[in-house]
Each structure stands twice: as C-alpha cells, then as structure tokens.
Amino acid sequence: MIKTQFLVILLIAFIGFSCQSDQNIVSIRNIDYDVVIVGGGFSGLTAAYQLRGKNILVLEKEKAIGGRCMSGNWNGFHYPKGTEYIGKPESLMKKIFKRLAVKAEQIPAPTDGVAYNGNFYFSEELLDYLNAEEQKQYNELKQKLELLANNDIEDVIFEEQEYLKEYKKLDQQSVRKWLDKEGYASLIQKFIDIENRGLFGTDNANYSMLFNIPEMAFNLPLVDSIDESDVYSFNQGMFSVVEAFAQQIGNNIITSASVNGVKVNRDKSVDITYLKDGNSHTVTAKTVVMATPAPVTEYIVKNHLSSEVKNTLKNLQYSKYVTINFFTKKRLLHETWSVSCIDEGQVVTLYDVIRPQVSDDYRGKSILSVYMAPENTYDKNFAKQSDQKLLTNAYQTLNKYYPGFENEVVDYDITRFEYAFPVFAPNYSSNVEILTSDKSLRGPIFLAGDYMVYATVDGAFISGDNAAKLVLGYLKQQQ
Numbered sequence: 001m002i003k004t005q006f007l008v009i010l011l012i013a014f015i016g017f018s019c020q021s022d023q024n025i026v027s028i029r030n031i032d033y034d035v036v037i038v039g040g041g042f043s044g045l046t047a048a049y050q051l052r053g054k055n056i057l058v059l060e061k062e063k064a065i066g067g068r069c070m071s072g073n074w075n076g077f078h079y080p081k082g083t084e085y086i087g088k089p090e091s092l093m094k095k096i097f098k099r100l101a102v103k104a105e106q107i108p109a110p111t112d113g114v115a116y117n118g119n120f121y122f123s124e125e126l127l128d129y130l131n132a133e134e135q136k137q138y139n140e141l142k143q144k145l146e147l148l149a150n151n152d153i154e155d156v157i158f159e160e161q162e163y164l165k166e167y168k169k170l171d172q173q174s175v176r177k178w179l180d181k182e183g184y185a186s187l188i189q190k191f192i193d194i195e196n197r198g199l200f201g202t203d204n205a206n207y208s209m210l211f212n213i214p215e216m217a218f219n220l221p222l223v224d225s226i227d228e229s230d231v232y233s234f235n236q237g238m239f240s241v242v243e244a245f246a247q248q249i250g251n252n253i254i255t256s257a258s259v260n261g262v263k264v265n266r267d268k269s270v271d272i273t274y275l276k277d278g279n280s281h282t283v284t285a286k287t288v289v290m291a292t293p294a295p296v297t298e299y300i301v302k303n304h305l306s307s308e309v310k311n312t313l314k315n316l317q318y319s320k321y322v323t324i325n326f327f328t329k330k331r332l333l334h335e336t337w338s339v340s341c342i343d344e345g346q347v348v349t350l351y352d353v354i355r356p357q358v359s360d361d362y363r364g365k366s367i368l369s370v371y372m373a374p375e376n377t378y379d380k381n382f383a384k385q386s387d388q389k390l391l392t393n394a395y396q397t398l399n400k401y402y403p404g405f406e407n408e409v410v411d412y413d414i415t416r417f418e419y420a421f422p423v424f425a426p427n428y429s430s431n432v433e434i435l436t437s438d439k440s441l442r443g444p445i446f447l448a449g450d451y452m453v454y455a456t457v458d459g460a461f462i463s464g465d466n467a468a469k470l471v472l473g474y475l476k477q478q479q
C-alpha cells in the first residue's frame with residue numbers, strides 16, 4: 001500500500017515536472033516571423049504587401065506566385081491562364097497599384113460581342129441576335145440592374161459587409177428565380193447564364209441574385225456604351241502586378257512550399273509546417289494568414305476553428321473551370337476582344353488576348369483564349385476531362401465560326417482550375433457574417449481569400465487588406 005502511494009506521488013511529481021518543462025520550452029520558443037502568409041495569390045500578396053513593415057514570410061505551393069492570376073508567354077505575347085482584366089481600379093486597388101508603380105490601362109474598346117448560331121454580333125449589331133421585344137426587355141433589365149447596383153449594393157458587398165443583412169431578400173433567391181419572376185425571355189436568361197458561367201463558372205440557378213447584381217450591371221453590354229470599355233489590364237496583363245508584388249516582397253517568399261499543418265501553441269505562437277523538395281520544415285510565427293481556398297484552409301487549420309467556421313469553410317463549394325490558349329498562325333478575332341458564346345456547350349467566352357498588345361490591323365501569329373465552364377456549377381468531373389476531349393469540345397464550337405479552325409492551331413496550353421470560383425449561392429450573406437464575426441478568427445489565425453468578399457481580383461485585394469488590418473491590431477494588442 002505504502003509502495004503504491006509512493007509510486008503515485010512519484011508519478012504526480014513527474015507529470016508536474018514535465019508540464020513545467022513544457023511551459024519552459026514554450027516560454028523560450030523561437031519566433032521566426034511576425035506573420036506567415038499561406039498562399040501567394042492576390043489576397044495573400046496584398047496581405048503580405050500591407051504587412052511589409054513586419055517580419056513576414058509567404059509560403060506558396062506552386063512554382064510561382066500569382067494563383068488564379070497566373071499567365072504565360074508565347075511568341076512574345078503575354079496570355080492569361082486565368083484572370084485577364086479588372087474593372088476600373090478604385091480606392092484600395094488604385095492606391096496599391098500607384099505604390100507598386102504599375103499602370104492599369106483601359107483595354108481598347110469595343111470589348112463585348114456575342115457569338116450565337118454560327119454568327120458574331122459586334123458593335124451596333126450587338127443586340128441583333130434578339131428580336132425587337134427581347135431587345136426592349138434587355139434594355140429595361142440593364143436599367144433596372146444599374147439602379148439596384150447604384151443602390152449602394154456594391155459598397156455593401158465590398159466595403160460594408162455588416163449591412164448585408166438588409167438585402168437578405170435579394171440574397172435568398174437565385175438569379176434564375178429572380179429573372180423568372182420578372183418575366184424575362186429565355187434567350188436573355190440564356191445570355192446571362194453564359195455570362196455568369198463565363199465570369200464565375202456558376203449558372204443562374206446556383207447564383208445569389210444579390211451577389212450577382214454588381215457584375216450583371218457591369219457586364220450587360222449596351223450598343224451606346226461600346227466606345228468605353230471600362231475594362232483595364234496592364235502592359236503584361238496581370239503578370240505586371242504579380243511581378244511588382246514579387247519585387248516588393250521578394251526574399252520573403254518561398255515557392256514550391258506546400259503547407260500541410262498549422263498548430264497553435266499554448267503561448268499562442270503558431271507552428272506552420274510545409275513540404276519543400278520532399279523535406280518537411282517548420283517555422284514559428286506570432287500569427288498566420290491563411291490565404292488558400294476555403295476547403296484547403298479548413299483542412300489545414302480545422303483543429304483551431306469553431307465548428308461554425310469549420311462547417312462554413314468545408315461546405316463552401318467551388319466551381320471548376322478550364323482555359324485553353326490556342327496559339328494560331330494568324331489573328332482570327334480582331335473585331336472585338338471578349339465574346340460570349342450563347343451556343344449550347346462548354347465554350348463560354350473567346351478572347352483576342354493580344355488586342356491590348358498589337359495595333360488593330362495586326363493579322364500575324366496570335367493567341368485565342370477559350371474559356372470553358374461546366375454547364376452545371378456542381379459538375380465535379382468537368383475539369384477531369386482529357387486534353388483530347390476538351391479540345392474536341394472546343395473545336396466543335398469554334399468550327400462553327402471559323403470552319404477548319406484546327407488547321408490554324410500551331411500549339412495550345414490547357415489550364416484546369418480545381419478551385420476556380422467560390423460559388424456565391426443563395427444565402428451567401430450568412431457565410432460572410434460567420435467568417436467576419438466568429439471569435440475563433442480573432443487571432444493568431446486569420447483568413448483571407450476572395451470567398452470572404454467577392455470572387456474577383458477586387459475581392460481578393462480587399463480580403464487581403466482586411467486580414468492585414470486584423471493582424472496589425474492583434475500584434476499591437478499582444479505587445
């Protein structure tokens with residue numbers, strides 16, 4: 001009996017000692033960085049740039065930074081693998097571009113066109129694929145959307161998300177439901193569906209009306225506005241911005257570094273583990289910004305999130321998407337720059353990507369960018385199609401417009417996006433509410449990503465900037 005008591009005392013003493021020694025280890029833990037940013041897309045890069053006065057590190061899984069704004073080069077021309085252009089840079093983007101010394105240039109008008117039943121509709125013929133009654137409806141819709149968009153909705157989505165609940169009714173319905181209720185003709189609905197699939201990989205039935213309004217208002221082309229494109233890019237496309245970010249953040253970026261673990265320690269420091277060249281490395285930071293797609297973030301940090309946040313991130317769906325850049329013997333599309341393809345099929349948009357890089361009369365070697373989206377937002381197998389199947393699909397559509405298109409192709413580059421666009425499905429405002437107010441996101445872990453704001457470059461910039469502000473507040477509090 002005495003022997004047992006002695007053993008128990010010894011055991012308690014041992015446990016006490018080991019806890020204390022663990023505490024000691026914790027108190028002398030080396031902190032390598034103030035902030036580690038996981039993900040080198042535009043939200044992660046914006047956070048890193050805004051935090052450049054701190055000791056930071058960016059860890060990016062791919063060989064290069066840029067995420068969905070990655071691009072390539074062929075025959076001296078830049079081409080986008082994902083994002084090609086932005087709207088007119090305002091407030092935050094404008095400020096950051098100025099500091100980065102990159103100049104956003106308006107892309108030459110006209111930008112919009114329509115491809116339907118083997119014909120192209122450009123310039124003053126832009127709406128000729130619709131009959132007179134449909135054209136009237138289309139113009140009324142444009143006016144209605146502009147009114148809704150000007151009704152502060154854009155500001156609320158991008159800047160003042162706390163007011164989103166005031167627009168709940170619009171968020172509760174899908175674009176399709178709204179258009180049906182308002183009685184729009186099926187060809188107009190089809191056009192909007194193609195625009196949405198082209199821009200977000202999301203069909204009308206799965207898109208929240210509230211979140212679609214700013215983009216719909218912006219994208220419905222009107223004959224009398226075709227002189228002003230209101231679309232901007234850079235002399236080397238989005239690559240100009242990626243490069244400028246890289247110059248500023250430079251040595252503090254590690255590429256080909258895939259983060260697979262984030263652990264918050266008892267002293268609130270964070271261990272971030274990543275794989276590079278087959279080796280595992282761990283760095284310790286005061287804070288971490290997760291700027292990866294929502295389900296990836298959930299997978300990496302799930303042990304440190306509330307169940308509400310965990311479920312929100314895990315259940316956030318992404319649409320798949322594919323882009324094909326066709327390198328051609330001559331320039332095939334020069335009347336316009338961006339064309340929505342209303343025909344049935346997976347090809348939704350065509351871009352004459354070299355338009356900002358050459359004169360109007362240039363007809364030499366060229367690049368035609370073809371954007372392909374699933375017909376249904378949740379088609380999981382879409383991006384898994386073989387190269388051959390994707391090419392056959394694309395040729396089928398393109399042959400209608402350029403008979404013998406294949407013979408013009410010298411080479412091609414296919415990019416598949418597993419996490420192309422977060423789906424802003426009806427009731428998305430409740431996701432935003434959880435992700436912006438939950439206590440488990442007040443440090444040392446912070447989130448960034450377009451899914452926090454809006455699925456565009458603007459959204460990515462704003463989410464990165466928001467995360468940077470929260471990190472600065474947290475670090476100040478910890479001093």
Ligand SMILES: Cc1cc2nc3c(=O)[nH]c(=O)nc-3n(C[C@H](O)[C@H](O)[C@H](O)COP(=O)(O)OP(=O)(O)OC[C@H]3O[C@@H](n4cnc5c(N)ncnc54)[C@H](O)[C@@H]3O)c2cc1C
Binds near residue numbers: 043448454
């Ligand atoms: C085809 C296409 C066209 C588009 N066109 C436009 C457009 O014209 N205009 C516009 O405004 N927007 C456009 N968008 C949307 C825009 O690209 C995105 O909203 C924006 O780039 C998102 O930035 P992000 O930083 O949030 O995400 P991402 O760019 O996806 O960045 C996330 C980063 O995290 C990295 N990562 C993932 N897992 C890990 C890990 N385990 N460890 C480390 N790093 C990891 C990824 O490699 C990636 O670099 C387009 C998107 C696509 C797919």
